[in-house]
Amino acid sequence: MVSSNHENAAGSLAFPKRLWGKIVGFALRLKNLGKDDPRRMIHCFKVGLALTFVSLFYYFKPLYDGFGLDTMWSILTVVVVFEFSVGATLGKGLNRMLATLTAGALGIGAHRLATLSGETGEPILIALFVFIIAGIVTFLRFIPQIKARYDYGMMVFILTFCLILVSGDRDEEVVRMGFERLSTIVIGSCAAVFVCTFICPVWIGVDLHNHIATNIEKLGNFLEGFEDGYFKISEDGQPINKSSSLQGYKSVLTSSSKEEIMANLAKWEPCHGKFRFRHPWNEYLKVGSVTRQCAFKIESLNHYLTSEIQSPPEVRSIIQGECTVISSECGKALKELASEVRKMTKSSAAEPHITNSKAAAENLKAVIRSSLSKHCNYLEIMQAGAVASLLFEVVKCTEEIAGAAHKLASLAHFKNAKPRVTPETQELPSQGAVNPVSGIDGAHHVITIDPSQSLRGSENSSPPVLAPRMEVQTLEMSSF
Amino acid sequence: MVSSNHENAAGSLAFPKRLWGKIVGFALRLKNLGKDDPRRMIHCFKVGLALTFVSLFYYFKPLYDGFGLDTMWSILTVVVVFEFSVGATLGKGLNRMLATLTAGALGIGAHRLATLSGETGEPILIALFVFIIAGIVTFLRFIPQIKARYDYGMMVFILTFCLILVSGDRDEEVVRMGFERLSTIVIGSCAAVFVCTFICPVWIGVDLHNHIATNIEKLGNFLEGFEDGYFKISEDGQPINKSSSLQGYKSVLTSSSKEEIMANLAKWEPCHGKFRFRHPWNEYLKVGSVTRQCAFKIESLNHYLTSEIQSPPEVRSIIQGECTVISSECGKALKELASEVRKMTKSSAAEPHITNSKAAAENLKAVIRSSLSKHCNYLEIMQAGAVASLLFEVVKCTEEIAGAAHKLASLAHFKNAKPRVTPETQELPSQGAVNPVSGIDGAHHVITIDPSQSLRGSENSSPPVLAPRMEVQTLEMSSF
Numbered sequence: 001m002v003s004s005n006h007e008n009a010a011g012s013l014a015f016p017k018r019l020w021g022k023i024v025g026f027a028l029r030l031k032n033l034g035k036d037d038p039r040r041m042i043h044c045f046k047v048g049l050a051l052t053f054v055s056l057f058y059y060f061k062p063l064y065d066g067f068g069l070d071t072m073w074s075i076l077t078v079v080v081v082f083e084f085s086v087g088a089t090l091g092k093g094l095n096r097m098l099a100t101l102t103a104g105a106l107g108i109g110a111h112r113l114a115t116l117s118g119e120t121g122e123p124i125l126i127a128l129f130v131f132i133i134a135g136i137v138t139f140l141r142f143i144p145q146i147k148a149r150y151d152y153g154m155m156v157f158i159l160t161f162c163l164i165l166v167s168g169d170r171d172e173e174v175v176r177m178g179f180e181r182l183s184t185i186v187i188g189s190c191a192a193v194f195v196c197t198f199i200c201p202v203w204i205g206v207d208l209h210n211h212i213a214t215n216i217e218k219l220g221n222f223l224e225g226f227e228d229g230y231f232k233i234s235e236d237g238q239p240i241n242k243s244s245s246l247q248g249y250k251s252v253l254t255s256s257s258k259e260e261i262m263a264n265l266a267k268w269e270p271c272h273g274k275f276r277f278r279h280p281w282n283e284y285l286k287v288g289s290v291t292r293q294c295a296f297k298i299e300s301l302n303h304y305l306t307s308e309i310q311s312p313p314e315v316r317s318i319i320q321g322e323c324t325v326i327s328s329e330c331g332k333a334l335k336e337l338a339s340e341v342r343k344m345t346k347s348s349a350a351e352p353h354i355t356n357s358k359a360a361a362e363n364l365k366a367v368i369r370s371s372l373s374k375h376c377n378y379l380e381i382m383q384a385g386a387v388a389s390l391l392f393e394v395v396k397c398t399e400e401i402a403g404a405a406h407k408l409a410s411l412a413h414f415k416n417a418k419p420r421v422t423p424e425t426q427e428l429p430s431q432g433a434v435n436p437v438s439g440i441d442g443a444h445h446v447i448t449i450d451p452s453q454s455l456r457g458s459e460n461s462s463p464p465v466l467a468p469r470m471e472v473q474t475l476e477m478s479s480f
Numbered sequence: 481m482v483s484s485n486h487e488n489a490a491g492s493l494a495f496p497k498r499l500w501g502k503i504v505g506f507a508l509r510l511k512n513l514g515k516d517d518p519r520r521m522i523h524c525f526k527v528g529l530a531l532t533f534v535s536l537f538y539y540f541k542p543l544y545d546g547f548g549l550d551t552m553w554s555i556l557t558v559v560v561v562f563e564f565s566v567g568a569t570l571g572k573g574l575n576r577m578l579a580t581l582t583a584g585a586l587g588i589g590a591h592r593l594a595t596l597s598g599e600t601g602e603p604i605l606i607a608l609f610v611f612i613i614a615g616i617v618t619f620l621r622f623i624p625q626i627k628a629r630y631d632y633g634m635m636v637f638i639l640t641f642c643l644i645l646v647s648g649d650r651d652e653e654v655v656r657m658g659f660e661r662l663s664t665i666v667i668g669s670c671a672a673v674f675v676c677t678f679i680c681p682v683w684i685g686v687d688l689h690n691h692i693a694t695n696i697e698k699l700g701n702f703l704e705g706f707e708d709g710y711f712k713i714s715e716d717g718q719p720i721n722k723s724s725s726l727q728g729y730k731s732v733l734t735s736s737s738k739e740e741i742m743a744n745l746a747k748w749e750p751c752h753g754k755f756r757f758r759h760p761w762n763e764y765l766k767v768g769s770v771t772r773q774c775a776f777k778i779e780s781l782n783h784y785l786t787s788e789i790q791s792p793p794e795v796r797s798i799i800q801g802e803c804t805v806i807s808s809e810c811g812k813a814l815k816e817l818a819s820e821v822r823k824m825t826k827s828s829a830a831e832p833h834i835t836n837s838k839a840a841a842e843n844l845k846a847v848i849r850s851s852l853s854k855h856c857n858y859l860e861i862m863q864a865g866a867v868a869s870l871l872f873e874v875v876k877c878t879e880e881i882a883g884a885a886h887k888l889a890s891l892a893h894f895k896n897a898k899p900r901v902t903p904e905t906q907e908l909p910s911q912g913a914v915n916p917v918s919g920i921d922g923a924h925h926v927i928t929i930d931p932s933q934s935l936r937g938s939e940n941s942s943p944p945v946l947a948p949r950m951e952v953q954t955l956e957m958s959s960f
Contacts, residue, residue: 029623030619030623033619033622033623034619040619040622041619043618044614044615044616044618044619045615047614047615047618047638048610048611048612048614048615048618049611051610051611051614051638051642052607052610052611052614055606055607055610055642055645055646056603056607071647072643072647075639075642075643075646076639076643079635079638079639079642080635080639123536126535127532127535127536130528130531130532130535131528131529131531131532132528134524134527134528134531134532135524135525135527135528136524138523138524138527138528139510139513139514139520139521139524142513142520143509143510143513155559155560158527158531158559159555159556159559159560162531162535162555162559163552163555163556165535166535166555167551167552253733253776254734254736254737256734257734257737257738258737296733296776296779296780297780299776300776300777300780300870303873368858368862369858378848378849378861378865381858382848382865382866382868382869383869385858385862385865385866386862386865386866386869386870388862389862389863389866390780390866393783
């Protein structure tokens with residue numbers, strides 16, 4: 001009996017305890033959400049501010065008397081237009097204002113036409129107009145280019161057209177209504193855009209810029225860590241480092257749609273910081289695309305870190321030296337490129353690394369030809385061969401990324417990096433002056449390099465222009 | 481003079497001609513857009529119909545007198561809620577109705593509280609409520625799970641709360657307004673959902689189902705065509721078929737976000753056809769994920785089709801036989817799996833192919849050990865070795881896809897396929913009865929196979945249940 005009571009008491013305590021645990025867990029998640037990206041907290045503050053601002057319009061008698069119930073449209077506009085980034089907010093605001101203007105004008109014209117046709121004809125004509133315009137504009141929304149940038153405008157167009165056409169008996173009333181709707185929407189959009197742009201703005205263009213740089217960097221991290229992952233071998237013949245720390249590149253594999261959305265939103269943004277109004281956002285997509293190609297190779301390479309079937313250590317040790325040089329030099333080159341993109345400088349700091357990696361690739365071929373071929377068990381050396389073959393691909397990809405990054409640098413008018421001499425440069429006297437690298441597949445990208453800048457430096461580098469935070473958690477335009 | 485006149489005339493003709501060309505081009509693009517997916521045309525018709533239907537509400541005096549200007553909310557609701565697929569429309573409709581209900585109730589309560597505080601306190605309290613609720617709900621929208629399914633509802637919640645709180649002087653008026661808003665929104669949502677569901681519905685669940693099946697099929701197509709692409713060699717030693725026809729798999733590489741959006745929308749759909757209400761949509765994501773893993777291997781494999789450095793034909797011919805068997809058997813297995821998923825049947829038709837491919841992989845290892853090792857130039861045989869190594873991976877991936885597909889089949893209660901004997905089965909007497917395949921990495925998926933169904937058939941197969949059309953061009957929830 002005592003025990004049963006005890007159990008009951010424990011049972012009745014268990015529920016509040018579980019509930020409390022859940023509440024604490026939820027609160028912790030919220031805290032982490034805010035910690036991951038503090039801009040989110042600021043965004044919430046900004047939304048509250050903008051809404052409070054337009055809500056108080058109701059309390060200013062002169063304004064309320066002027067617009068009456070239509071003031072509601074300002075609130076509605078702020079709620080639906082206010083997004084996390086300036087690009088998304090501006091895009092939606094412009095879409096909304098332009099669509100309201102054109103649809104309002106068309107609606108007033110159509111209404112006039114309908115009233116001319118007498119009392120019986122009016123509802124029929126109005127129904128017909130609504131049906132036709134709604135159908136046509138809905139179809140236009142399927143066009144990919146329109147869907148990417150003007151989808152919201154198209155929706156507002158249908159909405160405004162229907163509302164103007166349907167509500168209101170007399171022409172003058174319709175015109176007055178259209179004007180009031182337009183002005184309150186303009187007020188709401190401007191309030192949203194103003195608060196979003198002038199209070200701690202979140203530029204999605206900057207985020208895309210950093211995102212691309214970080215992606216290149218992630219590949220660089222993998223390649224720099226590849227040696228430890230593949231060649232440092234434990235007693236049972238398996239690689240020691242199964243390396244969750246190297247798995248950062250995985251996010252690069254599937255980031256294409258995210259990049260496209262970001263580029264589309266960035267196109268709405270005005271000039272800010274070092275970004276001009278017509279910054280070549282599409283070039284970022286190209287850099288992103290070649291980076292992803294390289295990530296696919298790295299995904300294959302990563303497989304050999306975790307594969308159960310491995311070439312024996314003595315085989316791996318034959319190719320270790322050159323493979324290490326290739327991967328670490330490619331890694332360094334990618335990190336230099338990432339840093340160039342991030343700092344928005346033109347520099348040739350990556351070139352010596354690419355040259356080194358290409359030289360190492362040639363050496364590796366020689367090693368394979370001479371030493372590896374002596375091993376009779378082809379199955380044993382096959383894995384090592386596949387790793388080598390993938391590293392050759394990575395060298396090629398690194399060159400392509402360098403080409404795309406240099407093209408971006410020239411189109412976006414990145415500034416030349418200041419020439420600097422560092423001890424590192426002196427460690428590599430054999431390379432002499434750095435030459436522009438021509439691709440294995442012919443020089444399809446011409447790199448214009450100022451000879452005075454062909455020295456690289458990692459010390460005294462100018463401070464990073466952009467914060468290293470990268471992940472844009474909310475891809476707007478998803479919540480209209 | 482004559483010639484100059486002639487030029488002028490030509491010049492003045494050039495502009496209308498160019499314009500005409502552009503118009504024709506645009507019209508052709510629209511035509512293709514409709515042709516690619518005829519459901520789009522029907523969708524436009526449906527939107528027009530639903531809007532005309534609610535617009536005519538204004539003309540029914542009893543309804544208009546009851547709701548007055550609030551009828552506008554029905555039109556607004558139809559425009560923003562009506563989406564291409566049933567799942568998206570239903571999700572938005574439910575989000576909108578539920579959010580309006582809860583925010584309305586909360587708004588009325590907050591309004592009562594504010595009025596109690598006297599004339600000076602009222603605007604201050606209202607501003608405070610708007611600020612706090614808008615801030616909190618905006619923050620909740622950042623939680624990924626909420627963002628995926630309830631983002632729209634959260635937005636409507638803020639909107640309704642602000643509108644209710646701000647507009648209306650007396651409590652009764654506020655209650656009346658809230659009620660009217662709710663009822664017109666329910667009418668609008670129901671109209672949209674009704675038209676979307678009962679007139680040629682587009683089920684996003686069916687689209688996801690077909691999308692997953694098609695993705696598996698695309699990999700199968702590549703593997704079946706791989707032999708021609710890699711081993712059929714032209715006189716200059718290069719593969720003949722550089723095979724744009726094999727590039728279908730590329731879309732699989734980047735389809736993860738699309739699949740996630742589709743699965744989230746599909747969860748809103750009621751039971752339809754063979755799909756129950758709680759159909760295991762998340763399993764589709766798992767099948768999609770292992771399919772993508774396989775696609776990454778195929779991306780590497782594809783590289784060797786187009787690579788400039790190739791193993792010489794005599795080397796390739798050594799491994800040709802077994803490689804062909806592996807790739808074609810894996811291809812067949814994947815196509816069988818795709819067909820099983822598409823037809824929603826449990827079947828073991830893919831198992832013999834997997835068994836064959838595994839046997840061929842063992843044979844290939846033997847060939848490599850015996851014949852390929854005799855070649856002294858390791859660099860020459862390295863490419864061939866890498867291809868072989870990738871094919872081993874593909875065999876493993878195919879097994880994983882089979883495991884994931886079988887798990888889906890069992891969780892989604894797919895029906896057993898009818899046992900059939902075809903000439904093909906008799907061609908492979910050596911395999912005997914088909915056994916469940918256990919993974920190389922241990923049997924982590926248990927496949928329950930009815931022995932009576934262990935024969936495969938391609939003739940007399942039951943007609944495909946689902947249309948083979950696949951691409952969902954519009955991923956809704958993107959235009960609220």
